[in-house]
Amino acid sequence: MKAIQVTFDEALLARLDRHALVRERSRSAVLREAASAFLKRKEAEEIDRKYREGYADACGLDRELGEWAAQAVWPEE
Secondary structure (H helix, E strand, O other): OOOOOOOOOHHHHHHHHHOHHHHHOOHHHHHHHHHHHHHHHHHHHHHHHHHHHHHHHHHHHHHHHHHHHHHOOOOOO
């Protein structure tokens, strides 16, 4: 692992240090977990954005196909 330096507001750091999990494990462990959760959330948001864009494109395609279907001639049985 690589050590880094992070700056915290004193009030936020005091709140963090009061948490039982920080006292049980360590600041570093809790901050690593928070960073991992942040990245997972951002990756999920990106996947959701791509799905929305994909479905928006599909909706546009559906409109085009809908116009073609209206012009189609179906054989009589």
